[in-house]
Amino acid sequence: MANIALKGVTKRFGNLTALKDLDLEITDGEFFVLLGRTGAGKTTTLRMIAGLEEPTSGQIFIDGQDVGDWGVAERDVALVLQQYSLYPRYTVRENLAFPLKSPIRRLDAATIAQQVERAAKTLRIDHLLDRKVDKLSGGEMQRVSIGRAIVRNPRVFLMDEPLSALDAKLREALRTELKNLQVNLGATFLFVTHDQVEAMSMADHIGVLNEGQLVQTGTPHEVYNHPLNTFVAQSVGSPPMNLLAGKLDKGKALIAEAGLAMPCRAAPAQANAGSSLVFGVRPEDISLEADAPGEARIYDIENHGVEKILTMRAGETTFAATVAANSQVAIDETVRFAWNPDKIVFFDGETGNNLQAG
Amino acid sequence: MAVLAKLDAGSPAARRGWSDLTIRNAFIIPTIAFLIIFNIFPLIYSLGFSFTEYRASLNRPAVFVGLANYRDLLSDPDIWRNFTITAKYVIISVGGQMLVGFGLALLLNRTFPFKGLITTLLLLPMMLSMAVVGLFWRLLWDPSWGPINYALGLGKFEWLSHPTNALFAVAITDIWMWSPFVMLLSLAGLSAVPQHLYEAAAIDRAGTWYTFRRITLPLVAPLLLIALIFRTMEAFKTFDLPFIMSAQSVETVAITLYQMAFQSWDTGRASALAYIVLIVVVCITNIYVKYLNRLRER
Numbered sequence: 203m204a205n206i207a208l209k210g211v212t213k214r215f216g217n218l219t220a221l222k223d224l225d226l227e228i229t230d231g232e233f234f235v236l237l238g239r240t241g242a243g244k245t246t247t248l249r250m251i252a253g254l255e256e257p258t259s260g261q262i263f264i265d266g267q268d269v270g271d272w273g274v275a276e277r278d279v280a281l282v283l284q285q286y287s288l289y290p291r292y293t294v295r296e297n298l299a300f301p302l303k304s305p306i307r308r309l310d311a312a313t314i315a316q317q318v319e320r321a322a323k324t325l326r327i328d329h330l331l332d333r334k335v336d337k338l339s340g341g342e343m344q345r346v347s348i349g350r351a352i353v354r355n356p357r358v359f360l361m362d363e364p365l366s367a368l369d370a371k372l373r374e375a376l377r378t379e380l381k382n383l384q385v386n387l388g389a390t391f392l393f394v395t396h397d398q399v400e401a402m403s404m405a406d407h408i409g410v411l412n413e414g415q416l417v418q419t420g421t422p423h424e425v426y427n428h429p430l431n432t433f434v435a436q437s438v439g440s441p442p443m444n445l446l447a448g449k450l451d452k453g454k455a456l457i458a459e460a461g462l463a464m465p466c467r468a469a470p471a472q473a474n475a476g477s478s479l480v481f482g483v484r485p486e487d488i489s490l491e492a493d494a495p496g497e498a499r500i501y502d503i504e505n506h507g508v509e510k511i512l513t514m515r516a517g518e519t520t521f522a523a524t525v526a527a528n529s530q531v532a533i534d535e536t537v538r539f540a541w542n543p544d545k546i547v548f549f550d551g552e553t554g555n556n557l558q559a560g
Numbered sequence: 561m562a563v564l565a566k567l568d569a570g571s572p573a574a575r576r577g578w579s580d581l582t583i584r585n586a587f588i589i590p591t592i593a594f595l596i597i598f599n600i601f602p603l604i605y606s607l608g609f610s611f612t613e614y615r616a617s618l619n620r621p622a623v624f625v626g627l628a629n630y631r632d633l634l635s636d637p638d639i640w641r642n643f644t645i646t647a648k649y650v651i652i653s654v655g656g657q658m659l660v661g662f663g664l665a666l667l668l669n670r671t672f673p674f675k676g677l678i679t680t681l682l683l684l685p686m687m688l689s690m691a692v693v694g695l696f697w698r699l700l701w702d703p704s705w706g707p708i709n710y711a712l713g714l715g716k717f718e719w720l721s722h723p724t725n726a727l728f729a730v731a732i733t734d735i736w737m738w739s740p741f742v743m744l745l746s747l748a749g750l751s752a753v754p755q756h757l758y759e760a761a762a763i764d765r766a767g768t769w770y771t772f773r774r775i776t777l778p779l780v781a782p783l784l785l786i787a788l789i790f791r792t793m794e795a796f797k798t799f800d801l802p803f804i805m806s807a808q809s810v811e812t813v814a815i816t817l818y819q820m821a822f823q824s825w826d827t828g829r830a831s832a833l834a835y836i837v838l839i840v841v842v843c844i845t846n847i848y849v850k851y852l853n854r855l856r857e858r
Contacts (some may be wrong), residue, residue: 231610253762254762273757274762274765275765275767278765279763280763281760283756283760287754287757287759289774291760298760300774302766303770304764304766304770306765354765368814515795
């Protein structure tokens, strides 16, 4: 297994800059998730590490070695793609054996058979070994594709949205399995996704990419609770963090648009009275209370079973709140609410940066 | 629904009161009539001739002789020699076309400047008339002033008047003309292989040859086989090129058939030979088609 480092990597396709001066460090044996929207440069990053694309400038290190002029095969990474990329017309067994049969490895038939069996058992596809891959379901195909990665003990596993093409139930199941697999193998995983739930649930560390730039890296806890800017705040969490524009006034958050004046914790030094701010508050930090300072109208209710997600309106502002499933609320009802003043995050109103960062 | 009904009522067919069935018949019946008159009837009629002693040039009725024509033909060493020559021709010519055509397709299956123009130029030979190709290649192979002997420094090497050399010369001409066809089908097959499979193979540390053998070839094989079927059928009944270039030296079955039917006017015997050729071609094609279906099932 190996660690990966990217130093000042830039990638341009013609006029389009896909990645700008990217620095990234993934330590040995960790599950690193690169989170970003479509076009943020996630796949490009992955393909450059695999050697399928060359960076325009910057260096890529695997285990401390600059792999700039190494070919794809020499890097010895495994790549699992969203579209599975199984070799058609072959059976599952032949697909799993493919990387082992490559003349570079010089493995004998018994070793190959043994390694294929072991990978198939790990992923619970041993009953499918003699089936043609075209006759498999999506989930089975993705397992085979992961299997093809694990048979060969690569230095790094690269996964490009491997779960996106699967239905919700299967995605959840495979999410757990992938995480277990990574822990059991002790392998370095770089997993790319646009789905923040995948990122939060599997990652040891998350890197948030926005338009080719790495905005923040940190543990899921850090990224969730201390987003570096409003972009990250909106990228993780479902529903995302509420962002309310306003000002500080005598230690209170004054949100003019919503007609709210809410208590909040001691503001950081940069947040002068009068300067424009954005208050970030997670939906779960908002609660309905009879004598609370805020007033809003309930605009929509989404019942998720374990909880209810309320969309509330105060003046011109809409925000979300997560409340217990047994809360008695109705659409169009006017309610009073409070928020947890200790959990408020202050962002600069102009730049969107977290005022307490760094 | 109302809109549909209105449109239907307005269409000419509906005004004349044509039903779907009438329209269908209007298209199908001429085609079937054409097929029967020009294909099926002659086929059956010539099958009848093949069992008779008959000359189309003489005003004499056909005499039924049973299987005598077939017996004579199959015991005639000259006919066997014709078939052997034809088989050699098919192997050389089709083999060459498959190699050259597939090779060209592999070269073209990437992006480079003027790709479209070059592909079109490579396709040109296929679009020419067989007769024209035969005529100017006869000039190219000419022993005393042909550019081929000049370029290869062969002096006055006899190409088209020597039976073995002529076979090669005609086959090479055929390769020149029909490799583009194989190339076209191969290109269609190659461009249908998804790029991500090659990337996956590269990640799996497969070498070039290994990738070609395990990914490219199996995926292109069905189209290659279709090209092989077409070219074998064509090559087996090849007539134009050898007839124009070297009718005396390259005695393929088709040439012999032509001589038998339209020079000796031995219509009954020629019909029998035509049927033998038909059966052989159908057999070969069937073997291919069986193999093709097996490939598809995989």
